[in-house]
Amino acid sequence: MQVGSDLTIPEGARLIEGDVVCAGFMDPWGSLGMNAAAVVDMGTNAATRATDGVDPYIDPWYRNRALAAGVTAVRVQAGMASVRGGVGAVLSTAPAADLESMILLRDSNAAAGLGLSSRGKAPDVFARIGAVDKLVGDINSGRDYSIVHAKYAREMEAWNKAIAEAEAKLEKDFKKAKKDRDKEIAEAKEDDKEFKEEKYKEDKLLKRPKLPKQDVEDAVMARVASGELPLVVTIHRAAEMRELLKGTAKFKRLRLVIAGGTEAEAVADQLAARSIPVIVRPIPLGANRPDEYSGHDLALAGRLADAGVRVLLGSSGGGSADLPLLATLAIGHGLDRDKALAALTTEVARTFDLSGELGSLRPGRRADLLVLDGEPLLPTTTVRYVLSGGRVLISPDSQD
Amino acid sequence: MHTNALLLASLAFVASAPTSASSSEGDALAIRAEKLHVGDGTVIENGIVVFEAGVITEVGKGAPVPKGVVLIEHAGHLSAGLIALREHAGAVGESNDSTRAVMDEADLSYAYRPNHSEVQGLLAEGITTFVLAPRPGSLVGGLCAVAKTGSEVISRRAYLSICTGANGLTSNRFPTSLQGSQAELERRFSWPRGVFATAVKGELPVMLDGGSSRTEVQHAIAFARRHGLKGILVGSTRLGEMAAKIRAAGLGVALSSYSPSTGRRVVEGAVALAEMQVPFGFALGSPNNHPANLRLTAAACIRGGLKSGEALKALTSTAARLAGVGDKVGSIQVGLAADMVLWSGEPTDPGSRVMAVYVDGDEVFRAEDDENGDDK
Amino acid sequence: MIWTSFLHAACLTLCAPPLQDAVVVEQPQEPEAPKAQPAVAPVVPVVPAADLRLHAERVYTGTGEILKNALIEVRDGKISSVRPGRSAPEGVLQVKAVTAGMIDLSARLHSNFNSVEQSTEVQPHLDVAGSVDLHDKRFARLARTGVTTVLVNPLDRNVIGGRGVALKTHGPMEVEARRLNGRPILRGAIGSEPSAANHAAFGRPTDFYSRRPTTRMGVEWEWRKAFFDAVAAKRLPEKDFPGAEDLREALAGKRTVMIQAWTTQDIRTAVYLDEEMQREGFGDLDLVIDAGAEAWKEPGILVRNSTIVVLPPHTAGGRVGSDGAFLAWNTASLLVGEGLTVCLSAHGAGPGSATLGHQAGFAMRGGLSFDQALAAVTSAPASVLGLSERLGTVHEGMDADLALWNGRPFAATSRVTGVLIDGVIVVDPR
């Protein structure tokens, strides 16, 4: 309702005291609340819905852990490692029995994965570049799709008009036509010839325009091309990123989001120029990590931010409850504290069009907020209260 | 930001006397830090540490800085170098041999390669000492060494590594069963010879990997008590659940690295162990775990209720004591090696950066200057 | 209906309060109570109160009698008294029926391949106790079905797997503290299992599975060789080997030898082995056939050797076990009819429809009488374990291991709703 230092607390309102209040953290690259099989599904396509993979029946304890860590929202995806991840959604981490109350945004983005290892094997280099072109192609056909359908709409309009006119004319001439016909029949009778109906021809203007093919996947890609949906591309290697940036340059309204971006530093200037956000995974990975992560470096977030790239931090499904802790690692490796905080709140909201709803403490925003006993993102700071949608879900006296 | 400014100043200072960045030829060095963590829990505001020939000679607020000694100002925290218990870095693929169940005399110090990139990776995270241990896979894996990061081995007989649990078994050599491995270990320790004798006398501590399950850990503890063994337990995320038993057995613990899946137990374990006053440090297990995992684990424990002072001790002095090198490293005390880390903030906060690392008084790591101080 | 597996809290609250009201309420209405306690010195007029008391409409004692409206008192884990014809005092736990806790001699609670030392095929000296995991949820699950004692044996991958261990399904979390020291059991197998993983030396000489039997013949030969070697070693100490003593004890009848043998041919082999030992004058094995599904085909040889049989669970089609054995549902009644001791087991099946209690029911479907069925899951296995003094029947002085039923035991329409183990309420019927 109101935020400020000199507010009058309305009657009957519960006053929660705390040193620091900040917006609830959001994991822009998580899997909390999703059915495991749906997350790893490799068979998803552009039209697969994340909301169909949401499992409201997972033990509330898992979501409470995320809440207790201050994470109040997660962007989820069916087929996180799939070539086309389909339509993502943003979920609240507040435990709920029914799907509807979990969903904050049911179509937050479209998604694609490029060059990702499956079962520890990376796709070969040519296949990888091919995959990039394929994605660009799909965005293209998405754009054409909307063009074709717009064209169809116009043609239908014209056709309806033409038909109306034609029929009006026919109606008008009917009486005469009828008279002529009777006459001809009579004549035919006299010189007993067989009566022939006059041939009716229609010019092709009156031919009904053909309904273009309906395609749910193209329909989604159309929304991507028009910039209605951001496109989250999970991609790590510099070569593929260059190819992608080159290929997508022509789509002026496309809103690209990079997830992973292990080697994104190489294309940092372009990313900054086109203001393409990168969701960095600030998790410490050991020696036996997948091929696309081989260049993994905890300093990535800091370096990109320094290069002026918009940085988000995501768990990549590794456990949203740990994201705030992992964020501190990014800070320890060069990411500015304020930017780290933004990367978990305002930047996420901005990237996925939630700014009107979430991510900051302004009147009118959904009351997802944290009350802390110290600066956020310090291990010594504990989250005392967590409010989700205005409900107090975590308080010092609630255990797990 | 003025932090960094000051730091830069200090860097310039050091640069002006490049040789002095190394104190090995005898000329001393001194560092003044805003907060100096001694390692026993005390913190000295604007504390000064003076070291010469790789050894700390003076510590304190007003520690006298001898004439001509370069004084480096560090606007941040200073602590002893971090210590990882149970590490595999620098022993590439040579840290276990599963063909034989018992390799009592195997000596890990022979497998150590100080200059391997894995080892250098540790420095960037402020780790200056670690226990090089065999990977599980045998009943008795050999003798663990304590190594200085990028430097020499300071103890060749830190622990005798023993797996009492299932991860000492393999399916195609004796033993394939727990009762088999128990029988074999009983035999070795009941009529002990060689290292076993030393261990039973309590002169050689053991690193007991009980395996993951509670029952296996119980067996490990019982085994240690039965033979009066000293040393640490490793390997299980459930060790905290048995804090009381572990304390009764007079053993220490090396907590496993944090991971989202097992993390919760590790954290609860740390808190329980601290309450029971069981001495514990942290295992790292790089290269399969990232070196940053050491501080992350500590931070997770702090988030879970562990005092950050306790955490720092576990990372430094306690770990040193557990590894039997408390008289050499692990705290900022006169006479100990000048292994130090200069932090931008609290050492146990993963959010603070490693600005510089000293091993035996030599500066072995220095963070490249970061801009985000400036663009504010 | 929902109940949790651990009820320490429940049992504590239950052990505490009754102490008082037992003294206060109990005394007046039970004048002869003091007489029932002759041991109590006259200077102490008040009878030490029971830790727990429960009242049952019917107590099936396991000795053939049924006590109606009996009041059972439990003191320090033992049954301190069972008195029929009582009305239920206030606030006392009430149940329909009580039997002794059931005993499964083939509970299969071993920790799989960690529980058998396969480096050599004969390991009489190894004790499976070393690999038992008491935190394994299966113990609690079994307890919930009324099984209060189990015999855990090594996996059947060895010819002679080693010593089994008898355990309560609830109690202290350390094997040695829970171990029931009755008659020692030596467990092995005949049939396809012991040789399942093995192969001849050619091709893969590096692994030791090439040294082991690959046929039934081989398995049988290993048995005989083991005993012959053990006897030989007695005379030639230099020939001694780990476990030889265990084998000699077995021959001397000091250990029970439990052999898994599903099919007729394997049961025959086991009995012949025993008889050969007798002929050779080596001794007489105290033989128990485990999983003797086809015992019904040739009961004669079993009678001849008075062999005890543990039966695997009944299945719809009769087929059971890896050797494709066929278990006829009247096997138990047939063998009992022949005067043999029969124990039933779930052989690791269930929970669900294949609990030990259901097996007793199915055996009754096959013709076994109720009393015989009860014996087959309580007193008979208790005697095999040499624990008849403590387990298997409900009367004064026995361990307070009780299965509390909500109807006639073993009927498909009733089930175990409560369980006591050593006097502790493990499952609370309320």
Add this chain to the structure above:
Amino acid sequence: MIQQSTRLLQRIAQTHLALTLGLLGCSFLLSAQAEAGEKYAVRAGIVHTLAGEAIPNGVIVIEGGRITAVGSADDVKIPWDAEVLDVPHLEAYPGFVEAHTSSGMDRPNESVSVAPFLNVRDSIDPVAFYFEDCLRSGITTVNVQQGNACIIGAVGMVVKPHGMTVEEMLVRPRAGLKISAAPKSGMSRATQAQTLRGAFTGLRLHLEDLVQQKRTGNDFSRREALYQGRDLAGERGKGRAMMSKGWTVEGLELVPRGEVDEKQEPLLDLVEGRVPAWIYCGAPMDVRLALEIASDNGFLERTILVLDDSCWKAADLIAEAGVSVVLDSTLVRTEMDPKTEEEEEVFIPGVFKDKGIPFALSSRNSTTESLWFQAAMCVAHGFTRAEALAAVTTTPANILGLEGEVGCLCPGAAGNVLLTSGDPLSVTSFVEYVVIDGNLVYDRSVDIRTQHLLEGVVPEGTESHAEEPEVEEDTRKKAGDEGGSR
């Protein structure tokens, strides 16, 4: 008459048995079929109609396969020309009803994901041992549906477990369409949901296209007539307007139903509510999808959920939707608390009973877990006998839309009678005779498989056969090993 057929059958059986490998043949199959109007009567010690009080010394009269009279022997007169089964030592019960199974088919699943055009009729195997076992455990009505590994499966049918051909067995064809809300292998819940919705969108587009073509055609001929000055003979639709509680396609009446793609037809029937839907849910989250699909496409009223045991968590949702369910044969489920790692046991039928959701039990097709045993388990968990028996008789009958036809012994119902040696829920009583449609179809005294199972009786010549399959396999395995070594 029975005696005769018995002896004869035993002879047949012997030869039959010698042929069967391992499994013993169905010797008791008494294959007389009821002529219309043929009369049959049962006199039993007690008759449990499950539609009122039990009747001591009761009589059931069946004419032309249907029960015409039930009552005490004093009141009900047995027709003089009726064949009588006089068993005063036995109790009579209505046959049990299996509300949903995929047994009895040679293969329960089809690899095609969306295959509403299939029919289990073509897969049912009349001599499957499943049907034989049904009689042994007193099941006289079976709803056979495709397996759960599908997206939209075949049309199922209700049969009686007796008869040499599917036609003979038939009770009700087109007993519903099988749908699965749980992913078939290779799919996840997200993609399963997508394909499922896609199937219905596909149907809709197909219908709209048909209508469009017709319209274009009609409009043209109208214009032609106008041009030629003809009076247009009223072009009326030859089809039927679409009736559905969900979505409808305007003008479908223009399309003769015959022109609708036959592959789509069963789906259209479903949407128009002409056949029920059996939707399998493998997890609680599937229930939501199942109900969404059903209500969006207008067949919620005719939907029955086939539930995995985990689905008890969605009971509230189900109760709200007011649909009936068929429960999994696992009645007690163990749930583990992820934090404390402690286990809880949930008695599933109890949950559904408390929520007032009509549920049928389902058997695992085995003596140890057949319907009678499932019902008994319910009693063991506190159900009344009536509640438990209802879940295997009247409730499934209602769910199948066979209310009053099966599941009770009342006039008008099919003449399906069990004669049991005692309480059918007792582990020690047996089904002695089974009468279906007024024919004696099972007689335990000549059921050699039961005798073999219960008494180990092995008819001559079958011993070795009975042993071989597994043993052979066994030795073959060994041989392989040695083969490698030689």
